[in-house]
Amino acid sequence: MKKVVLFPATLCLLLFLTAFRPYAEVELIKKRVLSERVEILIPKGFEVMSEQQMDFNYARAQSRPSVIYTNSKEASLAFTYTDNTADQDMIDIYAANFYKTYTKQFKEAKWFGNGIKEVSGRKVGYLELMKPELGHEVYQLIFFTDVEGKLLMCTFTCADRQKPEWETVAKQIMSSFRTNE
Template sequence: MKTLVLSLLTCFASMLMAARPAAEIELIKKHVLSERVEVLIPKGFEVMTEQQMDFTYAHASSRPSVVFTNNNLVSLAFNYSDNEADQDMVEVYETNFAKAYHKQYKQATFFSEGVKEVSNRKVGFIEYMKPEMGHEVYTLVFFTDVQGKLLICTFNCADRQKPEWEPLAKKIMASLKANS
């Protein structure tokens, strides 16, 4: 009985956090990927366990290096790929990713895409909403080069949470710093 009550309280607390206005969600500085990257992450987000990763990415073609989440309601994934990259290649990656995403996600609504400067570095991004498992999912993908390899970051939340989380997703992207 105690376990059930504790589980319900944890679930309720997670739902409250997910429903909080963006102004109330604190972002804290974290170093990820063996100190290669510094980024703001919502306070209270935890690294997804191996079991959660196995379940969440069971059918994915590739699995992120690390995922931060608030009990799977909102997630921020980092994929430090084996693909070579440098600052000159970011625009090429953006063009190729945009073409591939538009082709793969024909039912998606695309909001914006391009390359912007973040902490004196080029960062490509694609922002869209797509149907997934019976509901819509807001996604902001952003990427840059880190130590000669491509880093791809993906922020996801349910469409009903977009008004609260979209500004935070953009703040997270704007906070990205690659350590040499």
């Protein structure tokens, strides 16, 4: 009789624990991007977005990223190597200006953080927010630093509902950033 009572209780406990298990870990692999200028961890399975897809996605944008890694629109990591002059002393100024610009442009954004971090011995500015985009909310972690005298901006993006799965991964990506200077 006790076996009959224990089985349903054990089954309920197992279902409860399965429902609340953490998201599966995302495997990260080391990649060299932007003509080997940068080394960074990128989620396994992310592929470079085709030129045609980038043209379509950024047809109306003022500028488009240099390269985008994605996993079929679930999440993406974009690298924009700008023509803007930059060095380590300018990262604080860029961080303040980007924060000011984003708070004006996205008044309804929810902010999780912004500022400067030291990553691999370099100043890296960052903005972390949830903002409206094309009728829904997206989570973004934008981080930037100087590479060979120019500003490099990296943007990790995913849908708001996927933030719990990708937020830690995005921060691991930012923390893995290294320049090959």
